[in-house]
Amino acid sequence: MLQITLGIITSVGGFLEIGSVTTAVQAGASFQYQLLWAILLGTICLIFLVEMSGRLAAVSKHTIVEATRERFGFPFFFIVLVGMVLVAFLVLVAELGGIGLSLQILTGIGFPWWAIPVSFIVWILMWKGTFSLIENGASLLGLVTLSFAVAAVKLHPEWGGVAHGMLPTFPGDQKAKYWFVAVSILGASISPYLMYFYSSGAIEDEWDESYIPINRFISTFGMSLGGFLSMAVLVVAALVFHPMGIDIQKFEQASLLLTTALPKWGFFLFAMSMLFACLGAALEISLAIAYFFAQGFGWNWSEDLNPARDARFCSTYTIIIMLAAVPLLFGVDPIRVTIMAMALTSATLPLAIVPFLFLMNDPIYLREHRNGWISNTVVAIIVLISFVLAVISIPLEIIGG
Amino acid sequence: MKRFLVISIALVAACKSPTPTEQMDSIQSWLAAAGMVGDAWLRHTTPDKYSRQTLDLTRETLLQLARDLLKAPPHSVDSVALRLVLTRSREHVARMARLIEEKNAPDFARQLDSLRADRRVIKLLFDSIESGQ
Amino acid sequence: MKLVRDVLDKELLDREEEPMGRVDGLLMHVGKNSQPRVTHIDIGGPVPWERVHPFFGRLSRRLAQLWGPKRREQVRIPWSRVETVGRDIKLDVEARETGAIDWEIWIARHIIEHIPGSGHEEAGDGH
Numbered sequence: 185m186l187q188i189t190l191g192i193i194t195s196v197g198g199f200l201e202i203g204s205v206t207t208a209v210q211a212g213a214s215f216q217y218q219l220l221w222a223i224l225l226g227t228i229c230l231i232f233l234v235e236m237s238g239r240l241a242a243v244s245k246h247t248i249v250e251a252t253r254e255r256f257g258f259p260f261f262f263i264v265l266v267g268m269v270l271v272a273f274l275v276l277v278a279e280l281g282g283i284g285l286s287l288q289i290l291t292g293i294g295f296p297w298w299a300i301p302v303s304f305i306v307w308i309l310m311w312k313g314t315f316s317l318i319e320n321g322a323s324l325l326g327l328v329t330l331s332f333a334v335a336a337v338k339l340h341p342e343w344g345g346v347a348h349g350m351l352p353t354f355p356g357d358q359k360a361k362y363w364f365v366a367v368s369i370l371g372a373s374i375s376p377y378l379m380y381f382y383s384s385g386a387i388e389d390e391w392d393e394s395y396i397p398i399n400r401f402i403s404t405f406g407m408s409l410g411g412f413l414s415m416a417v418l419v420v421a422a423l424v425f426h427p428m429g430i431d432i433q434k435f436e437q438a439s440l441l442l443t444t445a446l447p448k449w450g451f452f453l454f455a456m457s458m459l460f461a462c463l464g465a466a467l468e469i470s471l472a473i474a475y476f477f478a479q480g481f482g483w484n485w486s487e488d489l490n491p492a493r494d495a496r497f498c499s500t501y502t503i504i505i506m507l508a509a510v511p512l513l514f515g516v517d518p519i520r521v522t523i524m525a526m527a528l529t530s531a532t533l534p535l536a537i538v539p540f541l542f543l544m545n546d547p548i549y550l551r552e553h554r555n556g557w558i559s560n561t562v563v564a565i566i567v568l569i570s571f572v573l574a575v576i577s578i579p580l581e582i583i584g585g
Numbered sequence: 586m587k588r589f590l591v592i593s594i595a596l597v598a599a600c601k602s603p604t605p606t607e608q609m610d611s612i613q614s615w616l617a618a619a620g621m622v623g624d625a626w627l628r629h630t631t632p633d634k635y636s637r638q639t640l641d642l643t644r645e646t647l648l649q650l651a652r653d654l655l656k657a658p659p660h661s662v663d664s665v666a667l668r669l670v671l672t673r674s675r676e677h678v679a680r681m682a683r684l685i686e687e688k689n690a691p692d693f694a695r696q697l698d699s700l701r702a703d704r705r706v707i708k709l710l711f712d713s714i715e716s717g718q
Numbered sequence: 719m720k721l722v723r724d725v726l727d728k729e730l731l732d733r734e735e736e737p738m739g740r741v742d743g744l745l746m747h748v749g750k751n752s753q754p755r756v757t758h759i760d761i762g763g764p765v766p767w768e769r770v771h772p773f774f775g776r777l778s779r780r781l782a783q784l785w786g787p788k789r790r791e792q793v794r795i796p797w798s799r800v801e802t803v804g805r806d807i808k809l810d811v812e813a814r815e816t817g818a819i820d821w822e823i824w825i826a827r828h829i830i831e832h833i834p835g836s837g838h839e840e841a842g843d844g845h
Contacts, residue, residue: 233805483739
């Protein structure tokens with residue numbers, strides 16, 4: 185029971201981060217409830233993908249990365265590595281920036297000044313922490329994001345409109361922006377690094393076939409709660425910013441999100457929510473990138489080992505975190521990086537998902553626990569939609585300025 | 586290499602600047618956000634430093650947006666009136682930021698009301714652009 | 719046994735079940751009057767990079783000369799040392815003696831152990 189609860193908390197705490205919040209706020213401010221369907225679609229896809237990640241690890245005792253290298257060989261694995269690591273790195277820059285921005289609005293000290301302290305804190309948590317501490321600690325802190333749900337309910341949204349937003353609609357105007365934000369939402373929801381992290385976690389926690397039902401429960405309820413929180417962010421933004429015609433461009437503007445519904449604590453709850461959510465995400469992404477290298481090349485790896493026992497694994501996340509701080513030191517806007525990273529995630533999803541679907545249908549790895557036609561169909565369709573939308577809308581958004 | 590350069594130049598040339606409508610939308614959005622910050626500060630729901638810094642950011646952004654818009658103002662608008670109200674709204678935002686430092690809520694509230702009045706004027710000018718199209 | 723499916727790119731474990739890399743390449747002997755047979759497993763070095771493209775193989779060689787343990791010979795394990803082939807491949811060798819984890823030891827010794835909290839004083843196998 186404890187394991188299930190912790191697993192769900194992990195999923196909730198890990199879902200919200202700067203990407204999902206930024207895209208949801210922009211969607212609500214610009215298009216009211218119209219883009220709720222994108223969050224719904226992304227969440228459904230993620231539920232399937234996370235469940236599959238856990239099932240692969242539990243049955244085959246392989247992480248996704250290990251299985252990808254073994255099944256497809258080094259040359260193909262290298263292409264996936266480059267694509268996934270580059271995009272994950274951008275997301276890491278965004279998350280570290282998110283922590284910096286949260287500290288900026290709380291203290292008045294600009295986010296570039298926070299780049300080094302924040303990176304150091306993320307690094308020290310990984311250096312000294314264990315997998316359980318990171319997984320559970322960050323997620324428990326991330327529960328402060330429940331304040332978004334509280335705010336949404338307190339603002340008394342028109343529930344009919346909210347329900348209507350769950351169905352895809354075509355935009356009236358600002359078409360290029362609408363589809364670009366939709367693509368960014370999908371990229372924010374369907375994050376490959378979550379899959380790699382989850383499958384590695386299942387191996388770290390020594391899952392076996394008996395964990396399959398628990399895995400299904402955790403992925404369904406955990407990701408659903410996370411998606412629900414993202415929708416809450418969109419609903420609040422729709423009620424607070426849209427009527428005033430505010431188009432959210434900067435984090436400082438987004439920081440007002442909870443001040444209407446929760447006057448006394450709203451500002452601080454937003455800052456703390458973003459701080460903890462981005463911290464959790466930064467830890468997960470750093471680990472996911474290090475796992476990618478270590479598992480792919482056959483190094484010793486585990487967050488539970490002392491760094492001296494898995495030197496290359498620890499060097500990898502150390503270098504990654506240091507490099508991710510550099511753009512922030514130079515004042516690169518984390519929000520811009522976020523939007524770009526989310527859209528690029530959508531565009532590169534097939535690189536992660538197509539080999540993964542092959543693995544999930546391979547009897548050598550999954551035996552009788554292979555994917556059914558529903559899993560294959562749902563994932564394939566949603567990823568195809570994300571990719572097509574990304575390929576069309578990214579150039580349109582660039583051209584449209 | 587040549588082909589790549591040609592395509593890049595074409596793409597860059599295709600990157601159009603925002604239209605006057607989009608520029609006015611942006612200005613209105615920033616002014617609305619400044620109003621929201623002002624309301625929040627008066628209700629003591631946001632800290633002084635954050636409120637002041639956000640208003641400073643607003644002023645800088647409005648300056649840039651106004652410069653871009655006034656380079657080629659729309660034909661159907663009184664550009665003198667537009668320039669005047671944009672300058673005035675920036676001054677209101679700047680004064681609001683200073684009044685936060687002085688913790689002078691009554692004068693701040695008056696500046697906020699003036700800012701709202703400027704927003705209404707800008708909206709009227711914006712509507713005249715739309716109807717002129 | 720299917721070499722590509724069951725052997726190539728599989729994880730290698732030594733006698734102590736410590737990871738020592740992956741099967742990056744296989745050396746085979748093709749005799750005139752005999753069946754081709756695997757003679758050695760290649761680990762690391764330029765081998766996996768050459769599979770991507772010869773350019774990466776050359777780059778890998780050049781970088782390895784500039785930095786790190788500067789090992790000259792390719793890490794090559796005789797096939798006779800293979801104990802079992804399953805989820806991973808277990809070898810009857812000591813990882814440390816093969817040179818397969820030279821990079822791991824070098825990075826641990828030259829970088830990681832100088833950082834406080836690395837836990838190297840607790841590591842039983844001692845670097």
